[in-house]
Amino acid sequence: MESISLQDKFDVLIVGAGAAGSLIAAKAVQGGKSVLILEAGPERKLGDLESSQISARKLKWGGAPVEESGNHKIGNSFNSGYGTGGSALHHYAVWLRLHENDFNLATEQGVGLDWPINYKDLMPYYDRIQAEAGISGDAKAEKWRPQGAAYPMPALPVFAQGQVIAKGFNKLGMAVSPLPLAINSQPFKGRSSCLYDGWCDAGCPIGALANPLVTYLPQAFAGGASIRHNSTVSRVLHDASGRKATGVEYFDADGAVHQVLAEQVVLSAFAVQNARILLNSKSTKHPAGMANSSDKVGRYLMTHPAQLVLGLFDQQTDCHLGATGGQLLCQDDYANKDKGEAFGSYQWLIANATKPNDLLGIATGRADIYGAALDPFMRKAAKHFGQMNFVGEDIPLEDNRITLSERSDQFGLPLAATHHSINERTRALVTEGVNKGVEVFKAAGATETWTGPTVAMHLMGGTVMGADAKESVCDQYGRCHDLDNLYIAGPGLFPSSGAVNPTFTVHALALRTVEKMLAAS
Amino acid sequence: MNSNKTSDATDTTRRSFLKTSAMAMTYMVGGKALLLTPAAAHAAQMPMKVLSALEVTTLETLCEAIVPGSRSAGIAAFVDYQLAEKPHNALLMGRYLGLEPPFAPFYQQGLAAAHQAALTQFDRPWSQLTESQIKSLVDQMFTDAIANWSAAPASFLFFVWRADACDVVYGTQSGSETIGMPYMAHIAPSDKWLSAKELQK
Structure with missing residues (x-):
């Protein structure tokens, strides 16, 4: 393999062009820094985001295979992105705040890990992010919502599917918001409002959904940031002391090796690949991998256990309308984590916009219907289908981890091997929640109800933050304990998962990180 | 090497949509590139790139039994084209289901197992089975009831092939609207897919 020394040097080098990397790039250039982003996947443009569940698959992970084992595999290919915007390009834009009781799991519940910060530390960053990127919602109607500024836009409309299912929650005395x-429920900062056509999973080309192509990447590029696509980072470089990262080495699409130098380095390549890069960055100063003196790199890998409750109703539901993430929320079972045999918070994302095909489509959930019975079912379901998604908390377990495989990718780099299992208390949480969900559907008048498999939703952990350098990889700002200028960004920092979608928190943490970086330089 | 901007190209014509469409497939005919949907490729009997003739008839027959309409919708052309693509460009739902690239061995081993089951139980290939024999085998696949099955679990293959067939039958604009679900595309496909004949004009 030919090594080419470009002698490039930047103030800030960012690995990964997803939600966190994009935000950090924008704020860094606005702070006067020269910035380079290295992205493993190809360039994505708004015009690429055609409305097709089939086409949407190209937005998902397409890099080196990720090995998966355990009783609850992480679903890396579905949960990860590949190319400009990363997984945030196809995310469903459910931007929820962690709750106050999510930050002190070990202290308050005796399981898992504590965060090195509390909700009040993060609240002002949530408020600033929502003012910048835009959220539509009704803060007062969310009776479970922690303190914070009201949303900058009114809530999106609730269509027939949401109205039908809401009746079931109401009959059981449960709240929805x-x-x-x-x-965007209305034009916001030059971006248009939503058309409610349910193509979020395929990427939103009109700018209504806050993906990096319309939020922070334009700011980054306007400020002079550069991006190199198809650039697979192999390892982080460091100085003679081992305390300072000096840059990274990467492979371009042709397999040529490059080195780029930087004053500050940010790994924002998502939970699995961040850990893979660190573990592959072994040296005499870092014999177990970069930033891994604690032996915690790769550990506490988490994902939200999720399960669909689905059904048919007499009423017409117009299930193709709305957002993929859903129309309504219920967090009635969030506050009480210790449920006896079961453990954890959970929430319902209700009335997801649904298409006929694909993993979350109408047909896939009923593999038992085939042959002559399939088409009549599809025609009925197209008018009368409803679904909602149980999202549960995952207990952070040290043995759920990312390691390096003995197998290698096309560049000779070890593959990531992931192991993730849920324990009996988490499994009991899923069972309890899904049983409740079926009750809700029956109360709503479903003529037929079924459930999907328990699947992995979102990826978190692997480079967790913590107050103790012996028990975590990063400090509260995402700076690696072992190096002065190497930062981690993204959901890999989470010491616990909560039960809410992670993207809003990823943004809030990244804003804290980049402001610390700018102050440090 | 560096790029400091992304372009926005939402003004998509019918032809440019086909060029980028998930389902549009490029064939070289007489030195010219031909863009076809799976259905058009099936109608035009375009040559396969990966699957053999036996694999094509096996896949078409069993998929037609699972998802009626999938043969004419081009299930074989769709799968064959995706198997020939580089893995990160392949658009098979199996990507979400833990399949590791290359994907062709998974499909071909499954089709070989299905073919062998037809021979073992009925002494003839899928394309020569009666409707009741096909239904019997499909039912056995769904329940993993076929003895000596030498591939990935039959029920998993059933799930994957059913998903592929649903893609070509229900995952298109016309397929969605046929069952009464408005497609409502942001970046709209054409009202009608170009047929091979139209493209050759």
Whole structure:
């Protein structure tokens, strides 16, 4: 393999062009820094985001295979992105705040890990991010919502599917609110409002959904940031002391090796690949991998256990309308984490916009219907289908981890091997929640109800933050304990998962990180 | 090497949509590139790139039994084209289901197992089975009831092939609207897919 020394040097080098990397790039250039982003995947443009569940698959992970084992595999290919915008390009824009009781799991519940910060530390960053990127919602209607500024836009409309299912919650004495979405219910900062056509999973080409192509990447590029696509980072470089990162080495699409130098380095390549890069960055100063003196790199890998409750109703539901993430929210079972045999918070994302095909489509959930019975079912379901998604908390377990495989990718780099299992208390949480969900559907008048498999939703952990350098990888700002200028950004920092979608928190943490970086330089 | 901007190209014509469409497939005919949907490729009997003739008839027959309409919708052309693509460009739902690239061995081993089951139980290939024999085999696949199955679990293959067939039958604009679900595309496909004949004009 030919090594080419470009002698490039930047103030800030960012690995990964997803939600966190994009935000950090924008704020860094606005702070006067020269910035380079290295992205493993190809360039994505708004015009690429055609409305097709089939086409949407190209937005998902397309890099080196990720090995998966355990009783609850992480679903890396579905949960990860590939190319400009990363997973945030196809995310569903459910922007929820972690709750106050999510930050002290070990202290308050005796399981898992504590965060090195509390909700009050993060609240002002949530408020600033929602003012910048835009969220539509009804803060007062979210009776479970922690303190914070009201949303900058009114909630999106609730269509027939949401109205039908809401009746079931109401009959059981449970509350629902509009789902807060980073989707414009009205024009916002030059971006158009949503058309409610349910193509979020395929990427939103009109700018109504707050993906990096319309939020922070334009700011980054306007400020002079550069991006190199198809650039696979292999390792982080450091100085003679081992305390300072000096840059990274990467492979371009042709397999040529490059080195780029920087004053500050940010790994924002998502939970699995960040850990893979660190573990592959072994040296005499870092024999177990970069930033891994604690042996915690790769550990506490988490994902939200999720399960669909689905059904048919007499009423017409217009299930193709709305947002993929859903129309309504219920967090009635969030506050009480210790449920006896079960453990954890959970929430319902209600009335997801649904298409006929694909993993979350109408047909896929009923593999038992085939042959002559399929088409009549599809025609009925197209008018009368409803679904909602159980999202549960995952207990951070040290043995759920990312390691390096003995197998290698096309560049000779070890593959990431992931192991993730849920324990009995988490499994009991899923069972309890899904049983409740079926009750809700029956109360709503479903003529037929079924459930999907328990799947992995979102990826978190692997480079967790913590107050103790012996028990975590990063400090509260995402700076690696072992190096002065190497930062981690993204959901890999989470010491616990909560039960809410992570993207809003990813943004809030990244804003804290970049402001610390700018202050440090 | 560096790029400091992304372009926005939402003004998509019918032809440019086909060029980028998930389902549009490029064939070289007489030195010219031909853009076809799976259905058009099936109608035009375009040559396969990966699957053999036996694999094509096996896949078409069993998929037609699972998702009626999938043969004419071009299930074989769709799968064959995606198997020939580089893995990160392949648009098979199996990507979400833990399949590791290359994907062709998974499909071909499954089709070989299905073919062998037809021979073992009925002494003839899928394309020569009666409707009741096909239904019997499909039912056995769904329940993993076929003895000596030498591939990925039959029920998993059933799930994957059913998903592929649903893609070509229900995952298109016309397929969605046929069952009464408005497609409502942001970046709209054409009202009608170009047929091979139209493209050759």
